[in-house]
Amino acid sequence: MLIAILLLFLFTIFVCNYYVHYGKNGRLINLIPGPPGYPIFGNTFQLLVSREKQWNTVVSVSNQYYPISKAWAFFLANVMIRHPDDIQTILSNTKHLEKAKLIYDFFHPWMGSGLATSKAVKWYSQRKTLTPTFHFNILQQFVDVFVQEGENMTKFLKNSKDTVVNDVISFVSEYTLNAICETAMGTSLRDHGDFQQQYREATFRMTEIITYRISRPWLYSDWIFSLTSKGKQQKRNLEILHGFTEQIIAGRKRYHERTNGRYLKNLSNDVSAEFVADKIGTQRKRLAMLDLLIAASREGLMTDSDIREEVDTFMFAGQDTTGISLSFLLALLAEHKDIQERVRNEIDSAMQENDEKISMKLLQQLPYLERCIKEALRLYPSVPFIIRTSGEDVKLQSYVVPAGINILIHIYGVNRDPNFWPNPEVFDPDRFLPERDRNRHPYSYITFGAGPRNCIGKQ
CATH class of the missing domain: 1.10.630.10 (Cytochrome P450)
Incomplete structure (x- = not known):
């Protein structure tokens, strides 16, 4: 009897696996490149490592299969994107406002249906x-x-x-x-x-x-x-x-x-x-x-x-x-003494002009510090990923992602894309000078997300 139940279970698993991978959605997903995985388990074992190794794996996959990759975890498919054109297609479309239910549900015991985790319908009123x-x-x-x-x-x-x-x-x-x-x-x-x-x-x-x-x-x-x-x-x-x-x-x-x-x-x-x-x-x-x-x-x-x-x-x-964000900014300023000195001089000058009193007016007289903050956020966004669920079949640059698929938007990756950021690993606040910032792709810097469901606390 036990053997019969086990065989029935294995048969059910293989049928589900066949249906998921060879149905319409599965065939579309498997056209997208990605790291090889095991039957049924997919790429699950690649993430059963330390957080540091997890991170290195995700970054490596993003670079190797640029600009789009897929991974499977049992019967769940995930697509990762990092090209600004693809990101714009997802984030600017109100059809894709829903956050990945399965992942963000893990936050519900803590935050319930607050602004960050709520479904799109409730999010509008919130x-x-x-x-x-x-x-x-x-x-x-x-x-x-x-x-x-x-x-x-x-x-x-x-x-x-x-x-x-x-x-x-x-x-x-x-x-x-x-x-x-x-x-x-x-x-x-x-x-x-x-x-x-x-x-x-x-x-x-x-x-x-x-x-x-x-x-x-x-x-x-x-x-x-x-x-x-x-x-x-x-x-x-x-x-x-x-x-x-x-x-x-x-x-x-x-x-x-x-x-x-x-x-x-x-x-x-x-x-x-x-x-x-x-x-x-x-x-x-x-x-x-x-x-x-x-x-x-x-x-x-x-x-x-x-x-x-x-x-x-x-x-x-x-x-x-x-x-x-502040911790990374402090670390970067500590590592770059010349930039730190320039920030200090700018603040000293502004303080002298404002009778040593910090105010909103003074903060608006610190453009170089503001550029340092933006550059620190480019290199180390406090939220490196956001995950949306495709609300309908969506055509990206090279592939079609079917409806109902988790789309992982790699903020860390796009913020360091060498196609849009020369020498992307270098801390260079002057990247955000108005003349250099003006013609940059609007979705190549998405530290605060973008589109209608961007970060309410950006300001």
Whole structure:
């Protein structure tokens, strides 16, 4: 009996494999070049290595099969693209707004259906609600928060004297987390103590767990994953992450209860810079993204669960990506003393012209520093890939990708494509001089994504 069941199982697997690879979609996918794999298992074993080796494998495949490649993981096909023309075809078309369900579903226990992980239908309304809070004029209200956190960081370094900061990303992320809480959540973390450290550590562990799971298709089942040690670790980390964000939301709600909600009156999707400016009298009166979400919930437009999903999304996206980007920028400036000196001189001159006071006006007088930031983001984008699902059959330069296929857009690869970036490995901020930047392919630099579903926090 057991042998019969085993034979039936193997027969079913081989039938499914034949159908997947030799059906219409499979035949189209297999026209695309890619690394050879094993029957049924595909290229799965190539990713069962350390994260560093995984990364090297992906970059090597991208270079070897430029500009498009395919890989199989059991019955799941993935297509990787890195040519700006192909990327433009996908990102500029509203038919392909859906993020890869299977992969982004791994973030759902953490972030639910927040802006970064939601389906296209829900994303439209979320983006419409949140976009006003990222208006440039509103961001100006938060410059003093960025300045304060920068001063806190440099003060710590000065007081440390001979202490060496070994983990720069973790160190910088402490201050980017403070900044996102103050600006997007309207809440200071200075009274949260060890809870803040626990949150940052849980964030790191969750990204490790999700990366581990993505490369192991047998863990794609939520039930099977929940039985593993990684699944149990995820549960413990989620308790910390959700407890932290719930504490922030509760604190902000109490603030509005104490002030009888007067700062939420007339706050809607049409929030304007003028309205915000009128209401700001003290730091605590500064309106934040969370205030907009709370106002929407009072009108019945969002549930408490919806609010937490957005807060979880922006807490991670706002501090982790910024912390990584700043860390790479610091490393590059440390490696290039001449560029560092030029940045320092530009800042010194701007400070003298502005009475040693950092403001939005001063930040706009730092074009060379801005070019350094853009160049650092080109070399080391904090999100090296995004994955979309093709909404319909789509003709790229050389191949047709059928509907329903995961398309991995290699941001790291296109940002370093030698066809568009001469000497792409060299740190050269002057690549972003206006005269050099003007005629470059608009999709050859996509650090913040591109098209309608680009990064809302780009500014």
